[in-house]
Structure formats: structure tokens, C-alpha cells
Amino acid sequence: MLEIKNLHAKVGDTEILKGLDLTIEAGKVHAIMGPNGAGKSTLSYVLSGRDGYEVTEGSVLYKGKNLLEMEPEVRAGEGVFLAFQYPVEIPGVSTMNFLKAAVNSVRKYRGESEFDAMDFLKFVREQTKILNIDDDMLKRAVNVGFSGGEKKRAEVLQMAVLSPAFAVLDETDSGLDVDALRIVGEGVTALRSPERSMLVITHYQRLLDYIVPDVVHVLADGKIVDTGDKNLAIELEKNGYANYVEAAA
Amino acid sequence: MNALSPLSQSFIDQHGDAEFTARAPWLDQLRQSGLENFSSQGLPTPSVEEWKYTNLKVLEKLDVSTSSEAAAVDPAELIWLPADMASHKLVFVNGRYSQELSEIGELPDGVKVLSLAEAMISESELLADNLGKIGSIENAPVLALNTAFINDGYVVIVEKAELEKPIEVVFVNKADASSSNHSRNLVVAKDNARATILERHIGEGDYLANHGFEVLVEGGSHVKHYRLFEDGAAGINLSTAKASVGKDATYDSFVLSIGGRLNRNEIHVACKEPGAHTNLNGVYVGRDSQHIDNTTQIDHLVPNTTSKETYKGALDGKSRGVFQGAINVAVGADGTDGQMSNKTLLLSDESEIDSKPQLEIFADDVKCAHGFTAGELEETSLFYLRSRGIPEAAARAMLVEGFLAEVVEAGVDEEYQEIFKAKISVWMEN
Ligand SMILES: Nc1ncnc2c1ncn2[C@@H]1O[C@H](COP(=O)(O)OP(=O)(O)O)[C@@H](O)[C@H]1O
Numbered sequence A: 001m002l003e004i005k006n007l008h009a010k011v012g013d014t015e016i017l018k019g020l021d022l023t024i025e026a027g028k029v030h031a032i033m034g035p036n037g038a039g040k041s042t043l044s045y046v047l048s049g050r051d052g053y054e055v056t057e058g059s060v061l062y063k064g065k066n067l068l069e070m071e072p073e074v075r076a077g078e079g080v081f082l083a084f085q086y087p088v089e090i091p092g093v094s095t096m097n098f099l100k101a102a103v104n105s106v107r108k109y110r111g112e113s114e115f116d117a118m119d120f121l122k123f124v125r126e127q128t129k130i131l132n133i134d135d136d137m138l139k140r141a142v143n144v145g146f147s148g149g150e151k152k153r154a155e156v157l158q159m160a161v162l163s164p165a166f167a168v169l170d171e172t173d174s175g176l177d178v179d180a181l182r183i184v185g186e187g188v189t190a191l192r193s194p195e196r197s198m199l200v201i202t203h204y205q206r207l208l209d210y211i212v213p214d215v216v217h218v219l220a221d222g223k224i225v226d227t228g229d230k231n232l233a234i235e236l237e238k239n240g241y242a243n244y245v246e247a248a249a
Numbered sequence B: 001m002n003a004l005s006p007l008s009q010s011f012i013d014q015h016g017d018a019e020f021t022a023r024a025p026w027l028d029q030l031r032q033s034g035l036e037n038f039s040s041q042g043l044p045t046p047s048v049e050e051w052k053y054t055n056l057k058v059l060e061k062l063d064v065s066t067s068s069e070a071a072a073v074d075p076a077e078l079i080w081l082p083a084d085m086a087s088h089k090l091v092f093v094n095g096r097y098s099q100e101l102s103e104i105g106e107l108p109d110g111v112k113v114l115s116l117a118e119a120m121i122s123e124s125e126l127l128a129d130n131l132g133k134i135g136s137i138e139n140a141p142v143l144a145l146n147t148a149f150i151n152d153g154y155v156v157i158v159e160k161a162e163l164e165k166p167i168e169v170v171f172v173n174k175a176d177a178s179s180s181n182h183s184r185n186l187v188v189a190k191d192n193a194r195a196t197i198l199e200r201h202i203g204e205g206d207y208l209a210n211h212g213f214e215v216l217v218e219g220g221s222h223v224k225h226y227r228l229f230e231d232g233a234a235g236i237n238l239s240t241a242k243a244s245v246g247k248d249a250t251y252d253s254f255v256l257s258i259g260g261r262l263n264r265n266e267i268h269v270a271c272k273e274p275g276a277h278t279n280l281n282g283v284y285v286g287r288d289s290q291h292i293d294n295t296t297q298i299d300h301l302v303p304n305t306t307s308k309e310t311y312k313g314a315l316d317g318k319s320r321g322v323f324q325g326a327i328n329v330a331v332g333a334d335g336t337d338g339q340m341s342n343k344t345l346l347l348s349d350e351s352e353i354d355s356k357p358q359l360e361i362f363a364d365d366v367k368c369a370h371g372f373t374a375g376e377l378e379e380t381s382l383f384y385l386r387s388r389g390i391p392e393a394a395a396r397a398m399l400v401e402g403f404l405a406e407v408v409e410a411g412v413d414e415e416y417q418e419i420f421k422a423k424i425s426v427w428m429e430n
């Protein structure tokens, strides 16, 4: 599904990713853990095509295609999704209209028929129920005045309706209380399928109780420095990243 | 006294030839005072502080000396509000009331909606008491010019009554040759009155439409004055509104400027008694070489009056926007709360906004704040939408519309929001 080789990327003049290798097979969930500033969000932005994140070396193949040369909207059409660590507020645009525009854009890209307003409402309601999102939130402007938990649930809702083949979740657990964490975790788990891969970026092991990963990586100083199974996450929770940070320095 | 410019002189010459149908000694006097005031200074030039960013030299291209004549208008052009939104409708063609095109319908007790010419007969006392009294022509040469030519316009009087349906007013300009006209309009709301006025300005060809508005809102009344300026590409629209707000009364103004070669929209509100409140909201969009000037002044004259003002715009091409917002808090006007903000999206390198806040505060216990920004769309927002599959052009349009929609939502009753949002959407598509 995704094959990252020797990826180097800079933001401005600073090199953040320094030779990152990562391969994710179809249907697998990989977790990336790592200290603050390691480059986790940078990786997520490079994969989704944000301006200002310059790849200087290496390659990213997605379903055999060169992901790096695609515009962000093309990546979305091809099935790449990023749940933002800090979801962006879009004043004056209702969540409903935004979702509809997004879904119809990717459906058009994929050669599927676009939804009309009625069908779309039905389609969205199936997902909002699972994520415990009420209709009122759909009427409000995208992320404006949303609580931390609402923002993260809205990200998972977007993921659900866009039906990606490869989703990156960047600290989707941060800022959530126990109940919200469970809703988000179960919501994401419900979206697991043999055709869908995920890269779950997190700081804490607790999210991985709900979304049990197939593989766990440690990212420090712009590189993958360790890889293991779900037990690696439990170890990290106990011992922290001190060893990796020293080793990388 | 400086010699008047040929342009200013041509208005004065035109006045000598004008035939006014609305006649009364007090009205002749009022026109005369307007003429004298205008003659003493002429049209403002950029050397006048309030006109620094808007140059009326463009008027030289028009033959303003010709007064607009009546013209044939296809009623189909005038359709604006959705079919199921009944209204009391007045139509003015080239500044003159059109009986055939208007349909005022039934009015509840305490409400009068009529043309100025009619009001001169049935409401002459009320007109004499208010016309030229609410809006001073001191330092307002364009309103002085309008005053010199008072002859027609709309009059709305609401006392102790609530008007459920909106009053719809259409000003249509349509002239074969270039021309000018000066409508003068009056709104009086007293004793817990409620009224909503939806006003639309359209036109074709070269013209100057110089509108004057006087609005009196007293005794717990609430007037909502929503205006759409979508003049023709060569049209010049100067509008001066003066509102006086009394005890526990509210004047809401919303303006969408979307057309015309030049649109100067000036609004002065005086909060004269405790509890007076005003909301001034506006959206302006421009492209090509359009020039849109929103100039406002809010005077907080007594304790405990409040105002809230938000203007937002999106400027493309070589268009130019002006926002001048003055808030004056008089000596002793404690408890004043005045909030003002102006934000502009510059969609091209050549578009421009001149934004000038002006706070003059002579009382101690006041809350006044203003915020001004101008810039491009935020990259983060654009990326967020694109990462959801929305193509770049559509994402930009969505952000601009959302940015502007916020003001429509804040400034217009829900039932009328779509009317204005739809206009913005159409503008975006072109
Ligand atoms: N836009 C930016 N400009 C400059 N430096 C940045 C920018 N974004 C991130 N960085 C730097 O890149 C490093 C990695 O950041 P990030 O990818 O956000 O880390 P993580 O998500 O792992 O906490 C940090 O040192 C951060 O300060």
C-alpha cells in the first residue's frame, strides 16, 4: 500500500526527516510513537502534500504510484486521508456543506455519482450515530467553537465519509477525556478493513488499547529507530523515550 | 471662496432649470439651503479628509446636467425576493416613483408606506418636521447636493405597530444618455415599532444615483435596513444615510456592495438617548477597477448606548476598497460600548484596501475596540480543504464565501440571509 524509502524533508532550512523508511501493507494498522519534535506531524504533512514541506531525497510509493508528485486533492481522491493534529477552523462554512463538498469531490474523482442533499444527509447520519455526533454540530461552521473532543470526532467523521484506503491519524487522541477517547477509538476501529491501511501517530499507549496496531514504530530525530509489535507501545509507556533520544543525538 | 469646478457648477446650473413637482414653502427653503451649502464648497475633493481615498473626478465623464427621465422597465428585471416572500413593494425608476411597477398592498394600522410626492400631500407636517432635520448637511456636501434636489423617494412611517412583511424597495437606473438623480428617503419609527426594509439598487448605462436617507428610530423601536448595491458596471452610486436612534431603540444596517463603477456608502448614526443601539454590518466585493467606499460614523452622545460594526470584503482585479470607521464618544457618555472591525481579503496583487479607524473618546467609563486586517487567504485553511479532496479553485471560493457569509449571518435576520448569500455565490462564480 505504502512504501517510504530514505525520506528526507525540510521545513524552511531545517532538515526534519532524515532518512525515514516505512512500509505498510494493505489492511494493516501501524502506530508511530515518538517524542515531541521528532517529526511525526512533518511526516503526516509530507504524505498529504502540504506546501512548505520540501522533500530533498527519497521516495514515497502509494499503490505503486509516486505520491509526492500529486496535489493534495488528488491524493485525497486516490484515497489518502490525514486526521489533523490541530483541525483547522473554517468560519462561515457549515460542517454539512463542507462534508458534502469533500465527499462529492472525491466521488467525482473516483468516477462515482455525486450525492444529492437528501441522500447525503442519510449517508452522513449513519456515521454520526456511531461517533455520537448530533445534527447541531453539522450546522455549525467547521471546527469553529468546537471542543477538543468535538474536533477530533469531526476528523474521524470526515475519515468515515471519505472512505480512504490509507489514513494517517495524527495524535487523534490528544486532548480527549476517557469517554471521548473510547468513542474515537471505537469509531476508528469500526473503519478497519482488509483494504484500508492506517498510520496512527500517538504519544500515549492508551489509544492503542482501542486501535490495536499490527506494528509499532518509534520515530526519533527524523528516523524510524525501532520497530516491534503492540508490546513495544506498552514498553514505551513504561520507560519513555529517553533511550532513543540519547541514541539519536 | 475658491471657484467651483465645472462639474460642481453644472449641478448648480441644472438646479436653475429643474422643475420640482413636490412643492411647499418649507421644502423650497430646504432645497435652497442645500443648494447654498453645496454652492459654497462644491463636490468634495481628496483634499477633504473624509474624501481622501475616493475621488469624484470620475463624475466628469458623465453628463450629470441631464436629469434622469422616466424609462420603460420590464417588471421581470425587478424580481428579487423569492416568490413566497410577500412584501410591500416600491419601485423607483431613475429616482422617480413608479406607480405601475409598485405594489404596496395592505398595511396594518399605524403604518404608512408611500412615495415622497404622495407624502407631501397626506403627511406634509411629518415631513416638514423631519426632512433635513435628522441628517445635517454640515460637512456633507453630497447630501447637501441631494437636499438641493429633493423631489421623490420613499417614506415609511411606523408608529406603535409591527410590520410583518418586509418593505421592498428597488431603485432602478436606466437611461439612454448619461444622467443623474437624487432620491430622498425617510423612515420614521416610533413607540415600539418594528419594520424591515430590503432595498436593492440596480442599473444600466452611465448614471449618478445620489441617494439620501434619513432614519428616525425612537421609543423602543427597531428598524432593520438591509441594502443590496448591484449597480450597473458604469453606474456611480453615492448614498448617505443619517440615522437618529432614541431610547432603547435599535437601528440595524446591512449593506452588500457588489456592483457599480463607484459606490460610496456613508452611514452616520447618532445614539441620542440611553439604550440606543446600532448594528452596522457590511460586505463588499470588487473586481476590475471597481471602487467601493464604506464610510461610517457612530456618535455615542449620552450614557449607556452601544454599537457593533463589522465590515468584510474580498477584492480582486484592480479593485479598490475604502473603509473609514469613526466612533465618537461624547463627554459624559459613560457606559458606551462600541465594537468595530474591518477585514479584507485581497485576492489579487493589484487590489487595494485603505482602512482607517478613528476613535475619539471623551468619556472615561467606556468599552471601545477596533480590529483591522487585510491579507490573503490562509494557507492552512486552503490546505485543510484540499486535503479533503476539494480542488483548489473550489476551496478558495469556499473560504471566501465563508469569510463573507459570517457577516451576513451576524447582520441579517435568518429568513433573509439566503437572498444576500446567493448574490455573493453568483459573484464568486463569475
Ligand atoms: N512550519 C515549521 N517551521 C519551522 N519548523 C518547524 C515547522 N513545523 C515543525 N517544525 C519543527 O520540526 C520539528 C518536528 O516537528 P513536528 O513534525 O511537528 O514534530 P512532532 O509532530 O513529532 O511533535 C520540530 O523541531 C519543529 O519545531
Ligand SMILES: [Mg+2]
Binding pocket: A040, A041, A042, A085, A170, A171
Ligand atoms: Mg505533532
